[in-house]
Amino acid sequence: xxxxxxxxxxxxxxxxxxxxxxxDEKPNDGKQQTGLKKRDTYAFGTFITKSxxxxxRTKYSLPRNEQKILFMLLSKIDxxxxxxxxxxxxxxxxxxxxxxxxxxxxxxxxxxxxxxIESLExxxxxxxxxxxxxxxxxxxxxxxxxxxKKKTISMxxxxxxxxxxxxLTSNYTSYSIEYLLMMQSTYSMRVYEIILSxxxxxxxxxxxxNGLIFEPVTEEVxxxxxxxxxxxxxxxxxxxxxxEFKGMLSMPTRxxxxxxxxxxxxxxxxxxxxxxxxxxxxxxxxDFEKNVLVMVKKEINEMTDLWFDYEPVRRRGVRKYEFxxxxxxxxxxxxxxxxxxxxxxxxxxxTEIGRKxxxxxxxxxxxTLEQYNQPLAESILTTTYRLARNELEAKxxxxxxxxxxxxxxxxxxxxxxxxxxKILTNIKKKDQAEExxxxxxRIIKDNDGLKTWALGMSVKYKAMLEKAQERKSxxxxxxxxxNDIIENSATIISDGKRRAAMLDGDRSNLFKVDWAAMxxx
Numbered sequence: 001x002x003x004x005x006x007x008x009x010x011x012x013x014x015x016x017x018x019x020x021x022x023x024d025e026k027p028n029d030g031k032q033q034t035g036l037k038k039r040d041t042y043a044f045g046t047f048i049t050k051s052x053x054x055x056x057r058t059k060y061s062l063p064r065n066e067q068k069i070l071f072m073l074l075s076k077i078d079x080x081x082x083x084x085x086x087x088x089x090x091x092x093x094x095x096x097x098x099x100x101x102x103x104x105x106x107x108x109x110x111x112x113x114x115x116x117i118e119s120l121e122x123x124x125x126x127x128x129x130x131x132x133x134x135x136x137x138x139x140x141x142x143x144x145x146x147x148x149k150k151k152t153i154s155m156x157x158x159x160x161x162x163x164x165x166x167x168l169t170s171n172y173t174s175y176s177i178e179y180l181l182m183m184q185s186t187y188s189m190r191v192y193e194i195i196l197s198x199x200x201x202x203x204x205x206x207x208x209x210n211g212l213i214f215e216p217v218t219e220e221v222x223x224x225x226x227x228x229x230x231x232x233x234x235x236x237x238x239x240x241x242x243x244e245f246k247g248m249l250s251m252p253t254r255x256x257x258x259x260x261x262x263x264x265x266x267x268x269x270x271x272x273x274x275x276x277x278x279x280x281x282x283x284x285x286x287d288f289e290k291n292v293l294v295m296v297k298k299e300i301n302e303m304t305d306l307w308f309d310y311e312p313v314r315r316r317g318v319r320k321y322e323f324x325x326x327x328x329x330x331x332x333x334x335x336x337x338x339x340x341x342x343x344x345x346x347x348x349x350x351t352e353i354g355r356k357x358x359x360x361x362x363x364x365x366x367x368t369l370e371q372y373n374q375p376l377a378e379s380i381l382t383t384t385y386r387l388a389r390n391e392l393e394a395k396x397x398x399x400x401x402x403x404x405x406x407x408x409x410x411x412x413x414x415x416x417x418x419x420x421x422k423i424l425t426n427i428k429k430k431d432q433a434e435e436x437x438x439x440x441x442r443i444i445k446d447n448d449g450l451k452t453w454a455l456g457m458s459v460k461y462k463a464m465l466e467k468a469q470e471r472k473s474x475x476x477x478x479x480x481x482x483n484d485i486i487e488n489s490a491t492i493i494s495d496g497k498r499r500a501a502m503l504d505g506d507r508s509n510l511f512k513v514d515w516a517a518m519x520x521x
Contacts, residue, residue, distance in 0.1 A: 455496035
């Protein structure tokens with residue numbers, strides 16, 4: 001793989017891999033230029049290589065995360081030395097988490113990982129056979145391996161596409177994976193590779209024009225777009241049929257699929273054909289522009305080595321836009337510094353934020369604080385849960401010991417008060433709310449307020465969190481709080497009294513209780 005270091009120098013230890021865009025037509029001088037070419041850009045990062053046929057002639061649409069995983073796998077291929085089409089390529093769980101934005105500490109992480117890999121295994125793309133016929137082909141073979149101990153994912157490509165992704169010597173395109181992994185739109189990723197597959201690189205002149213590649217903007221082209229005359233100088237352009245261009249970014253139409261089905265007995269091939277092609281989804285150009293092109297332009301200009309622009313055109317007397325002129329220009333060294341800075345700023349940012357103590361202003365007046373041992377008023381059932389939570393805190397005299405708690409302990413108390421308040425104010429479960437109201441008033445009467453109950457609940461809640469292997473749903477914890485309020489467990493009150501006695505003593509013994517015995521109870 002090709003890598004370019006931070007000083008813009010191509011590593012001498014690795015050969016430059018850049019493919020030639022070879023036309024079906026011969027150049028005017030009768031000589032067809034072949035071999036490797038050097039792109040005059042300041043790209044950086046690990047590179048992906050695909051044949052131009054695979055980029056230009058296939059029709060597919062992948063969800064963003066699956067697209068990124070596929071790119072990461074493609075970047076692992078060693079173009080010179082990988083000969084085995086059945087070779088497994090491995091990415092780590094950490095790589096997967098960064099690509100997908102899913103927190104690796106989340107309880108549903110492993111399940112999401114397995115489902116994403118399974119989905120990618122089942123994804124099909126469409127290859128033209130000629131005569132408006134298409135056949136389906138998968139990106140990767142089934143048999144992927146998820147190693148929970150080593151925290152790795154190993155996948156292998158479909159051998160049918162091996163010739164289009166490995167050992168390429170001509171008619172291919174190579175581009176930086178770093179640009180693509182930062183993008184949020186799967187269309188931006190696809191448009192970027194399509195553009196490069198039709199481009200011969202910076203300052204490359206074949207001395208012939210055939211419309212197959214990007215060509216320097218001419219005076220004739222500038223006259224079509226007078227409002228952008230100055231802005232487009234120095235750009236290259238290529239004209240695409242809008243409907244064909246939409247087709248490259250999505251699944252084939254229903255007619256194409258149906259015609260292909262008649263030639264194939266593989267019913268699984270149409271599993272993902274329910275996705276609407278962009279030709280059907282965005283029939284009007286303004287919709288296509290708003291939902292696709294605007295984001296594509298923003299991300300390519302911000303994150304890659306290209307400047308990108310576009311303009312739709314129509315024929316005289318025709319209202320519908322038929323063609324899309326796409327304009328590109330490679331960024332210079334100074335402009336690429338901004339791209340590097342953008343990637344440096346956003347790459348590797350820690351997306352995991354530790355839980356912080358939540359601070360709130362109390363809306364409970366002094367009189368309410370002093371009446372901690374008086375029963376709750378029935379009006380609490382019709383108030384907001386936030387006001388109800390404040391009143392429960394007052395009944396538990398929380399303000400008198402809040403400063404003695406650690407941030408984690410404060411969060412536990414807030415959770416307990418919040419769940420209890422939401423149960424009290426849940427108008428959809430009126431019976432449950434009234435039952436909770438009566439139970440809390442019994443606790444207040446029997447224990448001179450809610451202090452010992454709240455302290456006891458915090459002990460149970462903390463033990464529950466320490467014992468659990470993963471965080472459960474809010475509904476689960478709300479049910480726990482509800483059950484303990486209704487049952488008015490003697491164990492909870494007993495633990496609360498013990499903890500109340502400890503609050504003014506040695507904090508090292510504050511939570512030293514027999515958890516096993518408590519749960520047995």
